[in-house]
Amino acid sequence: MTKPLIIVNLKAYAEGMGERAGIIAAAAGEIGEESGVTIGVAPAYTDLHPIAMHYAIPVYAQHIDGVAPGAHTGHVTAEQISAAGASGTLINHSERRLTLANIEGSLAAARKFDLQTVICTNNEATTAAAAALSPDYVAIEPPELIGTGVSVSKADPGIIERSVLAVKTVNSRVKVLTGAGISTGECIRIALDLGTDGVLLASSVVKAKDPALVLRDLVSLI
Numbered sequence: 001m002t003k004p005l006i007i008v009n010l011k012a013y014a015e016g017m018g019e020r021a022g023i024i025a026a027a028a029g030e031i032g033e034e035s036g037v038t039i040g041v042a043p044a045y046t047d048l049h050p051i052a053m054h055y056a057i058p059v060y061a062q063h064i065d066g067v068a069p070g071a072h073t074g075h076v077t078a079e080q081i082s083a084a085g086a087s088g089t090l091i092n093h094s095e096r097r098l099t100l101a102n103i104e105g106s107l108a109a110a111r112k113f114d115l116q117t118v119i120c121t122n123n124e125a126t127t128a129a130a131a132a133l134s135p136d137y138v139a140i141e142p143p144e145l146i147g148t149g150v151s152v153s154k155a156d157p158g159i160i161e162r163s164v165l166a167v168k169t170v171n172s173r174v175k176v177l178t179g180a181g182i183s184t185g186e187c188i189r190i191a192l193d194l195g196t197d198g199v200l201l202a203s204s205v206v207k208a209k210d211p212a213l214v215l216r217d218l219v220s221l222i
Contacts, residue, residue: 003036003037003038003222004037004038004188004192004196004197004198004199004222005038005039005040005058005137005175005177005197005198005199006037006038006039006040006188006198006199006201006215006218006219007039007040007041007042007058007060007090007118007139007177007198007199007200007201008024008028008039008040008041008042008201008202008205008206008215009041009042009062009090009093009200009201009202009206010024010041010042010043010044010047010062010202010206011044011062011095011202011206012044013202013203013206013207015206015207016043016044016206017043017044017046017047018047021041021043021044021047021051022047022050022051022054022055023211024041024205024206024211025041025043025051025054025055025057025059026055027211027212027215028040028041028055028057028215029055029056029057030212031212031215031216031219032057034216035219035222037219037222038058038198039057039058039215039219040057040058040059040060040087040088041057041058041059041060042059042060042061042062042090043059043062044062045061045062045076045084048061048081048084048085048086049084049085051085052084052085052086052087053085058087058088058116059085059086059087059088060086060087060088060089060090060116060118061076061081061086061088061089061090061115062089062090062093062096063076063089063090063091063093063096063106064076064077064078064081064089064091064106064109064110064115065077065102065105065106065109066102066104066105066106066107066108066109067105067109068109077109078106078109078110078112078113078115079113081113081115082113082114082115086115087115087116088110088115088116088117088118088136089106089110089115089116089117089118090118090120090139090200091103091106091107091110091117091118091119091120091135092106092119092120092121092130093120093141094120094122094141100129103119103130103133104133107119107133107135116136116137117135117136117137118135118136118137118138118139118177118200119133119135119137119138119139120138120139120140120141120179120200121138121139121140121141121163122140122141122142123140123142123159123163124140124159124162124163124165124166125166127140127163127166127167127176128166128167128169128170131166131167131170131171131174132170132171134171134173134174135174136174136175137174137175137176137177137197137198138163138167138174138175138176138177139176139177139178139179139200140159140160140163140176140177140178140179141178141179141180141200142159142180157190157194160178160191160194160195160196161194161195163176163178164176164194164195164196165195175197175198176195176196176197177196177197177198177199177200178191178194178196178199178200179199179200179201179202182199182200182201182204182218183201183204183214184204184217184218185217185218185219185220185221185222186221187199187218188218188219188221188222189221189222192222201218204218205218
């Protein structure tokens, strides 16, 4: 993947489910095609299958459990996610933290079904530890900035630089995303200049009146 990756996490926002999820996915496909930038979405489980079936964009689960199909009420397996059409999954998002053992279990389960993996971390130490597990991506998101509208690219560029260095020192094959407060093309440009391979974001797109307008701005300086 030569172009940066943008993943829009729809979380459990009312503005990111049902028909509205389709609007965001359609905008991601349209702007991605126009710009050449890969834009994927991470919808709620209830929207994952229709989004994956109707839009030619990468679709990520927001979480998977490292369990095999069976008597696991309430769990979400990699097999279910793959069957629904997902191309990848987030693991260990700050709003769905896991133990190290569970991260490893989720990662192993995802690999069995060739799902692209994005392990989320909150500082450079956990970023280095995640890189040692060899996911496809590590996404560094300082939790105190998530949803604030204050961009990590501007508020704490040092954590991006240190995280990129930590990842490349541990495993140069792992790519790095950054997130928390990313809302403009300038935010993404700074993140890319600091060595990342893209961004993971949410509210700036999901809660926008016009998601396509925001996405166009986000790719404008790439």
